[in-house]
Amino acid sequence: MLTLYSYWRSSAAYRVRIALNLKGLVYRQVPVHLVKDGGQQHAAEYRALNPQELVPLLVDAGSGAGEARIAQSLAILEYLEEVFPVPALLPADPVQRAQVRALGLHIACDIHPLNNLRVLQYLSGQLGASDEAKNAWYRHWVDTGLAAVEEGLAAFAGRLSLGERPGYLEACLIPQVYNARRFDCDLTAYPRILEMVARCESLEAFRNAAPEVQPDAQ
Amino acid sequence: MLTLYSYWRSSAAYRVRIALNLKGLVYRQVPVHLVKDGGQQHAAEYRALNPQELVPLLVDAGSGAGEARIAQSLAILEYLEEVFPVPALLPADPVQRAQVRALGLHIACDIHPLNNLRVLQYLSGQLGASDEAKNAWYRHWVDTGLAAVEEGLAAFAGRLSLGERPGYLEACLIPQVYNARRFDCDLTAYPRILEMVARCESLEAFRNAAPEVQPDAQ
Incomplete structure (x- = not known):
């Protein structure tokens, strides 16, 4: 059995939910609220x-070596x-x-990060x-990073990272774009990213x- | 032929140099100075x-698909x-x-990051x-992170990550500790980390x- 310790808005947890779903794996979620109680990720139990006091954490009770x-x-x-190699998240070719x-x-x-x-x-x-300085910081790193990703996507020539299927790349990209939109970042300079996101x-x-559809969403 | 675009003080490039050396691979280095000329990683040629305008970058001229x-x-x-699977950097067991x-x-x-x-x-x-605030920021993230790594190393019971051999883990850890020392972080609370570093x-x-021994070291 797979258990995912998660927070609905954590984009790192969001990546893992996508990957689990793409592989068709059944899992249960345990919510860890990153704000309430001073951050439940810092509680002794977690x-x-x-x-590392971060989400996500995957617990695999069925691994060969006991609970992983x-x-x-x-x-x-x-x-x-x-x-769980099938369906794959990564292409087969090493490059x-x-x-x-x-x-x-x-x-x-x-x-x-x-x-x-x-x-x-x-x-x-x-x-x-200030809030203004914080938002400027946020957008600066989003812009710097997504500009590079946009150039990197040219290699895929409008296709998904596994041709007609999404995988590891899309599991990273879609949560990042979700975050960027939450902070009102302007994404019009990134048409390849927007197309990939729309398809996914x-x-x-x-x-x-x-x-929004997670059990702990507020 | 393998070419590593590197900067002597980049700890990300340092990770790759360690990995290349552990695998006994021959490579040439091309220095990219991260400060000079406003940062050579931003130059059009690079x-x-x-x-991504970051180092490291590995160029493998001998990959099956041409220059990777x-x-x-x-x-x-x-x-x-x-x-180049032998010698391995990672253990064989998935967990x-x-x-x-x-x-x-x-x-x-x-x-x-x-x-x-x-x-x-x-x-x-x-x-x-201020410099003081910047150094406090630096030490805060080093302390938060290394405390978690110290707990994680308990699983290795004083051995290296591949038993008697170092690999992926040590390639990440040693450059981080090098950085922490550069900024005078107090590492006495992390005896497992210090022991692993000393062995490596x-x-x-x-x-x-x-x-210090790289061609572009100053």
């Missing part, structure tokens, strides 16, 4: 499961790919796999940044992973 | 190779693992692979943060990857 606890969304995606991972990692390393909740809280709190948003795996 | 250009250090590590990746990704996603050069420049520049620092693959 820290015992995941010392896996943190970090991209480690979870690789784990799912290795343990294409690397190109897809490089775009996903660009989102996961160079856009998202700069804009997640704990960082925005530090900017407002310890650094005393019509698919059930993505619709069922969307923040 | 942008044409890597629109691969950005993002962790995408490069996975590529090397797939194309152990996931645990190692989760620790590496925690460093690469949740510590390093918050403390890299372009972010520190934004804090000083656009946000007007005596190995040739790590010594030859160190920033």
Whole structure:
């Protein structure tokens, strides 16, 4: 049995929900509220499961080695790919796999961590940044990052990362665009991204992973 | 032939140098100075190779599909693992692979991006943060992140991530600790990390990857 510790608005958790859905895997969700109670991810009970104090966390009770606890969304995606290889999230060719991972990692390393909740809280709190300065920071990293992703998508020539199917790349991209829209970022300069997002948003795996339809959505 | 676009002090490039050395691969380095000329990673010539405008970039002229250009250090590590599988950087067991990746990704996603050069420049520049505030920011994310890594290392019971051999995990950890020391972070609370670092620092693959001995070191 697969259990996902998740928060509806966490875009890292959103990536994993998409991947689980694309693979047709059944999972239950345990909500971890990132704001309430000073952040439930910092509670002793959750820290015992995941010392990183972040969501998502996947617990696989059926792994060969007993109950496996896996943190970090991209480690979870690789784990799912290795343990449940069909349908694949990554292309078969090593160079294409690397190109897809490089775009996903660009989102996961160079856009998202700069804009997640704990960082925005530090900017407002310890650094005393105004809302205006905080929003400018947010948009700066979104723009810098998505401009590079837009160029990277040229290699796919209007197709999805697995040809007619989405996978690892789209599981990273769609949550990032969801975040960008939440903060009113202007995305008109990124037509390839918008086209890829539009194609994915019509698919059930993505619709069922969307923040608004999660059990803990508010 | 393998070519690594690198900057001696980039800890992401340092990860890749370690991985290349651990696999015994011969490569040439092309230095990209991240400060000089307003940052050579932003020059048109480099942008044409890597629109992400970051180092490292690996160019594999001998890939089956012609010249492959691969950005993002962790995408490069996975590529090397797939194309040059021996010696391995990751354990064979899927759960152990996931645990190692989760620790590496925690460093690469949740510590390093918050403390890299372009972010520190934004804090000083656009946000007007003092040196003191900037250093406090740096140490905050190092402390938060390394505390979690320290707990994660308990699973290895004093051994390296591949038993007697280092791999992916150590390729991520040693550059992060190098950075932390550069900013005078107090690491005494992390004895497992310090022991792992000490074991690696005596190995040739790590010594030859160190920033100070790179051709562009200043």
